[in-house]
Amino acid sequence: MVFDRWFGSFTEVIAAVGTAAVLIYLGYAINRRRKKLQDLFYVLGPDSTLMAEHLEELVQRGVIRPYREPAAV
Amino acid sequence: MKTKSAQAMELIKSTAAATGKTKNPRFHIFVIDTGWNAMASKVVQEHLNMISDLYLDDELFVLDQPTSIALLRYYPLQVGRDPIIAVHDLRPRHRTRIKHTHGFRLHLGILDTEDQILAALRMFARFLITNRNAGDIDRLVRENLQREGLAGAIQIIAGREHNKIID
Numbered sequence: 001m002v003f004d005r006w007f008g009s010f011t012e013v014i015a016a017v018g019t020a021a022v023l024i025y026l027g028y029a030i031n032r033r034r035k036k037l038q039d040l041f042y043v044l045g046p047d048s049t050l051m052a053e054h055l056e057e058l059v060q061r062g063v064i065r066p067y068r069e070p071a072a073v
Numbered sequence: 074m075k076t077k078s079a080q081a082m083e084l085i086k087s088t089a090a091a092t093g094k095t096k097n098p099r100f101h102i103f104v105i106d107t108g109w110n111a112m113a114s115k116v117v118q119e120h121l122n123m124i125s126d127l128y129l130d131d132e133l134f135v136l137d138q139p140t141s142i143a144l145l146r147y148y149p150l151q152v153g154r155d156p157i158i159a160v161h162d163l164r165p166r167h168r169t170r171i172k173h174t175h176g177f178r179l180h181l182g183i184l185d186t187e188d189q190i191l192a193a194l195r196m197f198a199r200f201l202i203t204n205r206n207a208g209d210i211d212r213l214v215r216e217n218l219q220r221e222g223l224a225g226a227i228q229i230i231a232g233r234e235h236n237k238i239i240d
Contacts, residue, residue: 030226034219036239040193041218042178043211044161051148052161052174055103058144059134064103067133069076069122 099163099205100131100176106156107141113181116190117156127202154180160201166209177214184238192237 044052058064104121108114125133136144145152158179165175179197184190196218204213215221220229229236 026230030229033229033236033239034221034225036183037219037235039183040180040238041197041214042180043214043219044174044176044178046173048178049173051144051151052159052176054144054147055134055159056101056161056174059101059132064134064136064140067104067121067125067135069125 098131100128100201101161101163102128102131102133103159103161104133104135104156105141105144105151105159106136106138107145107152108138109153110156110182112187113156113184113190116187116194117158117181120194124198127198154182156181158197160210162210166211175211177211177218189238192235196235196238 042048055064102124104117104124106114106117121133121135141155145155151157158181159176160178161174161176167175179193181190181193184193200214200218204210204217207213216225218235220226220235
């Protein structure tokens with residue numbers, strides 16, 4: 001009877017630890033992939049505005065011009 | 074002599090003109106490429122005309138190699154992330170009092186294989202043309218491309234097309 005009670009507890013502990021491990025791993029995997037997506041598709045913020053404004057200034061000054069598809073030969 | 078795509082564009086434009094649509098730029102799109110990632114550069118160059126034709130109403134600016142190198146010397150944190158396709162929203166929704174340029178950048182230089190680069194380019198192209206008239210591009214980038222939120226987490230686990238890029 002004591003053994004049954006302990007066995008039940010042991011199984012529950014293993015199940016709980018296993019579930020926690022799976023959830024932690026899932027959280028880690030999602031976080032890792034999301035970080036890569038955030039790096040790949042980077043949303044401009046106040047910290048990245050300098051380069052953006054620099055590019056717009058180059059456009060205004062005519063240093064860079066709109067792309068034109070080369071004509072077929 | 075006009076290219077075939079230019080002829081096709083004129084046909085489409087004549088139809089669009091009949092429906093009342095006119096050129097109304099929403100984005101400035103910049104391609105910055107120093108050429109260090111030869112594979113990514115090749116993929117971008119091969120699809121430049123397609124990008125230009127897809128976003129006919131928007132302005133596409135392609136920086137040549139010397140200009141790209143000169144620019145990134147001022148922004149060293151971007152070195153190695155190029156080819157970069159930067160999209161600037163000309164009609165942004167400002168969330169705070171600090172007004173800054175809104176938009177997003179696609180950092181193709183961080184990808185390893187040609188398949189990944191093509192997949193990212195496809196996602197980018199489809200996203201931009203689908204949400205051209207959306208109000209808040211930043212929020213849509215976070216939801217649909219960065220997969221923020223619980224729905225995004227489920228999509229990351231469920232294995233959507235972006236897993237090809239990030240695995």
